[in-house]
Amino acid sequence: NPLTCWPLIRHAVPFIMLTSSGAHDYMTYLLAQSGHTTQLKGPSFTNLRHIITSDPENISHILSSNSSNYNKGPGFKKKFEIWGDGILAADSDSWKFQRRLNHSLFRGTDFLRMVTATARRKLEDGVFPILDRAADLGHQVDLRDLFQRFTIEITCKFLLGIDLNSLEINLPEVPFAKAFDEYKEVIYSRCIRPEGFWRLQKWLKIGVEGKAGKASEIINDFIYQQIASKRESLRKGPQEDDVSLDMISRFMAVEDEASQCQADSETTSMPISDMFLRDSVVNVLSAGRDPTSAALTWFFLLVSTHEPVERKIREELKAALGIKEGEKWQFPSFQDIDKLVYLHAAICETLRLYPPIPINYREAIRPDTLPSGQHVEKNATILIPFYAQGRTESLWGADCLEFKPERWISEKGEIVHMGCGKFTAFSAGPRSCLGKDLALMELKLAVTAIMWSYHFEVVEGHSVVPANSIGLYPKHGLKIRVIKNSGA
Ligand code: HEM
Numbered sequence: 231n232p233l234t235c236w237p238l239i240r241h242a243v244p245f246i247m248l249t250s251s252g253a254h255d256y257m258t259y260l261l262a263q264s265g266h267t268t269q270l271k272g273p274s275f276t277n278l279r280h281i282i283t284s285d286p287e288n289i290s291h292i293l294s295s296n297s298s299n300y301n302k303g304p305g306f307k308k309k310f311e312i313w314g315d316g317i318l319a320a321d322s323d324s325w326k327f328q329r330r331l332n333h334s335l336f337r338g339t340d341f342l343r344m345v346t347a348t349a350r351r352k353l354e355d356g357v358f359p360i361l362d363r364a365a366d367l368g369h370q371v372d373l374r375d376l377f378q379r380f381t382i383e384i385t386c387k388f389l390l391g392i393d394l395n396s397l398e399i400n401l402p403e404v405p406f407a408k409a410f411d412e413y414k415e416v417i418y419s420r421c422i423r424p425e426g427f428w429r430l431q432k433w434l435k436i437g438v439e440g441k442a443g444k445a446s447e448i449i450n451d452f453i454y455q456q457i458a459s460k461r462e463s464l465r466k467g468p469q470e471d472d473v474s475l476d477m478i479s480r481f482m483a484v485e486d487e488a489s490q491c492q493a494d495s496e497t498t499s500m501p502i503s504d505m506f507l508r509d510s511v512v513n514v515l516s517a518g519r520d521p522t523s524a525a526l527t528w529f530f531l532l533v534s535t536h537e538p539v540e541r542k543i544r545e546e547l548k549a550a551l552g553i554k555e556g557e558k559w560q561f562p563s564f565q566d567i568d569k570l571v572y573l574h575a576a577i578c579e580t581l582r583l584y585p586p587i588p589i590n591y592r593e594a595i596r597p598d599t600l601p602s603g604q605h606v607e608k609n610a611t612i613l614i615p616f617y618a619q620g621r622t623e624s625l626w627g628a629d630c631l632e633f634k635p636e637r638w639i640s641e642k643g644e645i646v647h648m649g650c651g652k653f654t655a656f657s658a659g660p661r662s663c664l665g666k667d668l669a670l671m672e673l674k675l676a677v678t679a680i681m682w683s684y685h686f687e688v689v690e691g692h693s694v695v696p697a698n699s700i701g702l703y704p705k706h707g708l709k710i711r712v713i714k715n716s717g718a
Contacts, residue, residue, distance in 0.1 A: 253698040254588050257282060258618035266622065267602045270613065281612045284619040286651030287601040292592055292612060294650060294659035303593030305611060309420040312413050312446055314505065316513030317664075325661075332514070332664050335477055341388070342564075344475050345668060348387045349675050350561055352380055356397025357676075361684055363399060365712040370689055372707040373530055375401070377523035377676075382407050384672065385518040389511055390456050391476030406452045409445035410515070416442035418699050453511045457504050477514065478507055521586035522669050524703045526676060528584035529577065531694060531708055532633045534686045539576055539635060543681060546572045556716050559682045567674050574645055575638035577673055581655035582626070583633060588617035588702040590657055616654045617702060625652055686710040 266285040301321040313319040317328040364371045379396040396404045416438045431439035533540045550569040598606040650658035656666045689709040697705035
């Protein structure tokens with residue numbers, strides 16, 4: 231086609247598609263046309279110059295077998311400035327140190343128990359009263375907003391030991407939470423716009439950069455205040471009812487242990503300064519809040535529009551947990567939750583179609599050749615669109631766009647484990663998600679409790695399209711009506 235060969239138009243197309251709606255579907259289309267690996271190039275004045283791949287062998291190579299050649303790199307840090315040198319943006323020794331520190335905290339059973347207890351309390355005292363009221367008064371609810379509140383409450387509790395009280399019945403605006411949402415906009419904008427352009431906007435304090443500047447002040451003020459009050463209470467010594475299980479108190483308390491852990495490893499020394507704590511809070515809050523709330527939102531969109539799946543999940547709840555139609559909900563134990571195979575499959579299927587982190591990013595440290603034969607230059611940037619990968623026909627079959635939890639269940643009735651290059655919602659290799667178990671527990675706890683008591687109907691005419699963002703969530707939220715199930 232002579233038109234697409236014209237370089238200006240050819241290079242402008244990706245830029246236009248990524249700035250208009252449907253960026254994720256555009257990448258899916260591009261990869262399907264090009265054999266799953268290609269170059270994404272915008273006009274020379276833009277920042278767009280990446281290799282993109284959804285080929286499972288390339289993905290395993292980049293994220294696992296040759297991961298030491300791929301890091302986040304300095305370009306990533308500039309765009310994701312708000313993360314500072316936290317775990318999501320850090321490389322080398324700084325990342326290794328934080329991975330160990332976070333891993334030791336997330337693994338403890340006390341930690342999982344505390345998070346579960348918080349989730350139950352936030353459901354019983356926050357989410358349920360809001361849903362009951364909406365059902366009684368016939369009001370619409372925006373599930374995305376509700377789940378964002380639910381997950382920020384849980385994350386703030388285990389991170390800082392505080393309640394934001396955002397789940398009160400009148401759904402109050404919480405400036406700190408709002409600032410977090412506003413900041414996200416700037417990251418996507420920086421990913422697709424020329425650096426000179428966004429730097430000028432930032433300097434002039436206008437547009438998304440201006441908004442982000444204000445948001446970042448609110449975020450920093452709030453977190454530094456929290457850190458100061460934690461240091462103050464640590465100075466006073468332990469209080470009577472003080473369990474200090476929150477992450478920041480534990481980071482402060484294990485300062486000595488942490489330096490010991492650095493001395494044992496070959497990592498460089500890293501004091502647990504206020505800035506380190508600030509970066510940890512922002513990173514774990516970003517990692518813990520948004521993906522889980524997005525997963526819950528997409529799950530309820532899919533289940534509310536697929537009646538047979540909803541029915542099967544309810545049947546499984548009755549069979550595995552021994553509860554009867556009309557009985558009041560009792561939260562199951564960890565062991566009972568593990569029995570819910572069909573539910574697990576429905577969650578995996580949701581994450582395949584709607585991975586909350588739709589794109590992963592890496593920079594090559596040295597030149598390399600991918601298994602597909604694609605040459606990678608030093609410092610080349612690579613995008614791995616998990617969204618496109620979950621919708622690849624050659625990997626998932628001709629029904630890849632359908633919501634079918636059954637594809638995750640073997641003939642023996644067990645969960646089928648997909649290869650690490652195939653199912654990538656939690657990423658893969660040494661930098662894979664540290665909160666996977668926690669996220670699955672939160673999801674299952676919320677989903678079972680809500681599904682037992684309520685049925686949702688998406689409001690007629692409400693448009694559900696993914697936002698162009700670094701996270702995958704519905705651009706206009708998810709507006710639903712609530713119907714109480716009998717006995718709830
Ligand atoms: C459904 C929910 C979740 C999904 C789909 C998810 C997915 C991911 C993905 C794709 C990454 C890799 C990001 C990258 O390489 O840039 C990641 C990293 C991470 N996630 Fe999650 N996540 C979820 C929930 C959570 C939760 C609840 C936590 C706990 C706070 C958490 C903590 C982390 C951390 C700390 C990392 C950084 C790991 C590293 O760089 O070493 N995630 N997650």
